[in-house]
Amino acid sequence: MKAKCTLLFLFLGTLLIQAQQFNTPVDYLNYIGKESDNISRSTWKYMEAAAHSKRVRKINNTREALLKTIQSASKKIQALKDGYKGDVEYRDQMIAYLSMSEKMVNEDYATIIDMQEVAEQSYDYMEAYIMMQEKINEKFSSEVDKINAAQDVFAKKYNIRISSEMTAIGQKIRTSNEVFDNRTDLYLLFFKVNFTEGSMLEALEKKDLNAIQQSANALSLYADEGLEKLKIFKPYKNDPMLVNASKKYFEFAKKEATDYATQAAAFLMLNQKFEESKKLMDAKTDSQKTKEDINSFNKLVEEFNKGVNNYNKINTKYNNDRSSAIENWNITADNFVAKHVPVG
Template sequence: MKQFLPLTLLVVLTFAVKNGQAQNFDNPGEYMSFIGKQHENISKKYMAYSSASAHGKKARKVENIRQKLLNEVQDARMNISGMPAFKGDKSYRDTSVSFMKLYYNILNDDYNKVLNLEEIAENSYDEMEALLNVKDAIDQKLEDGNKKNKDAQAAFAKTHNVNLLEGESSALAEKLKKVHELNKYYNDVYLVFFKPYIQEQSLVEAMGKKNITGIEQAKNALRKYSEEGVEKLKTIKSFEGDNSVTSACKTLLQFYIKEADATAAASDFTLAKENFEKIKKEFEKKSNPSKADVDGYNKAVADINKGSQKFNQTMNDLNKQRTESLNNWNKTVNQFFDEHTPRYK
């Protein structure tokens, strides 16, 4: 049900260098190219992971890819740390090693929090919000680490007179950037959807238990969250001109509002059924009921049967509309991801 976009690493340090013909660590351009290739490899591996995660799979289901990525990061870290200082200058090398260490620790430690939260977030709005906040915090760590590394790269190039030929953004960088933007956009819409979605489960549970107080509280909260959600959606702009997800979310919220109104019938029917059970109990106590007693009981039976049919029809209609609305939401989300998530193999 939930599409979890991956943690987004906005780091691509590939570049062309106008310097030297053969690779050797006495040449500053070749020295930097070696480090750049390590970063490029990690970025590509991460893009493969992010693509798999974004296209319909939770982090737990692509855990094997994460483990392989951790090994790749460790290898890159060792490759860079094994390089000599360049004419006594170890700034770029050591900054890159530190970044790889940060990257490894985030994937190994912080991402375990993501895996653990995924196990419980589906049943709690607070936990779901916490999960998305953890992802945002990780994104920020990676962006901060990337900036430090880019600054070290530029400083090293300036010190050693290396002319870097770097375009505005590589294709891979654009893909990673778009995943990040897609992640943030979808999470905003998803939280709007998720709050009434969870509340509706409480309503259905209360109805199943015939808890009138619970039904009233749950339906009022469902209406409140849904109406707030509709207003919130008005503040969320389309994603690259695509408003399909917000539109599908709005349709679902409008159903929840309708459901909240319709479930007043559940409270009425529950009360009517309780009243009928009292009438039935009193009637069955009479060993020789009068005609008036029988007529009164038969009328109560007819009324409760009529009420039951109406209630069941209302519930069937709601169940059908719920299924259609949720299917439309899920289908739209899948199409949205397929349309906008960059793929890398």
């Protein structure tokens, strides 16, 4: 499961005073505010697609639409050569903000896409990928604060009262960011355990006993860490659904590391012993095989057959339980976003 990239954009307050004439400062702010609202709507469409769709093309199409909206707004605001009666300070600040936004959506998002392609190759890559998303959001948030402050300065200069309440779209975007952040915190815990689990299963497939033990120890450690962090984790709006799914998976991973890995390693050692003994027996002629050799080998064959049956049972059980726990986490994560991120 891949984490989704989220972006934070401009939420300008709505004016409480309606402009009567086009050349008033209120009308000037309303003109710029309209372009900001267009960007907010386009931003919301992108975030809604990222939250509720798994189609990469659809998500990328909304990103490109967002980019075009920013470019269109930038051209219109740049066309205000005189700003408001020669006062171009706020206009210039807005142009600078839009230029930064265009660059980040165009370039930084491309970096995110590149990082996403390799993110699941290691925990470090995934952590770096998520940290890059957070860095981009923090930068946007900082720039949003600056441009909102610039709007306040202009409003005070001309005695304009501006609402401090968010627009409906702005609230949706803020909510989405909060939901994504909350889910991402748990996803990183989940991914660390899940990636280590994958390393252990790979070691089992390769019959590498040392690697199995190392991976199992790490899996047990990370599962315990995850369970401890869940105790102090603050779920979004106290909704425990994703916390519960994470707990279920970590508890399974802990048992898998201690029970399944131990039994699987024991069977691999038995299998190795059987293959070596069989090789020795096959190398002997019938006349060279003593009664003791035959009895000892037959006893080993009986033990091996029981081991195969037992291993097949636990393998089937843990494969099913693993698939169930992981699927439950993924479905719960999707439902968590669908539940809390507004639609439409």
